[in-house]
Amino acid sequence: GENVEQHPSTLSVQEGDSAVIKCTYSDSASNYFPWYKQELGKRPQLIIDIRSNVGEKKDQRIAVTLNKTAKHFSLHITETQPEDSAVYFCADDLGSARQLTFGSGTQLTVLP
């Protein structure tokens, strides 16, 4: 399938600072962009998602923005806390609801 490029691969921030992770996709038919969080030793879980007809979506300290023209979407975490430390994966649906293509992941570390 088409690639979803995710950057950075590792990110360290001080507690209370903001973190931003960016993904770039290539298929203009992509319609759905979720973000999954995987804590150490645990399964990935959906934390937020956005569809192509929306530019931004917020849920408390996390938000996702989508720029369809530039074909990129970003995860924003504000007021980071130690429990935000995890691997975050972006994904897109390549225009098909049947499957997702995932990015390579970002290891976020929140330093106390």
Place this chain on the structure above:
Amino acid sequence: DVKVTQSSRYLVKRTGEKVFLECVQDMDHENMFWYRQDPGLGLRLIYFSYDVKMKEKGDIPEGYSVSREKKERFSLILESASTNQTSMYLCASSLSPSHYEQYFGPGTRLTVT
């Protein structure tokens, strides 16, 4: 609460063995998926199934096959295990084509020696 379970958390097999990884979901989901997770490579789709006895290749199907005889169960088969198939294997399910969220199992850490 959706529950996706996998038959083993850890598995050690020898090169050339036939390996079965099983996944069961209890929420009547139509879609089921098998991924492998390797450091720096993210989650790569091996196979998926959107109905009983239906299967479609993902991005890395070589060396793997799948079976879905019942809606709740999706099996990944390594016909002849090789050392490069040492990895974490994650199963997932989603309700239907119009419901995108995937629910993951706990994963099986497979080591092939």
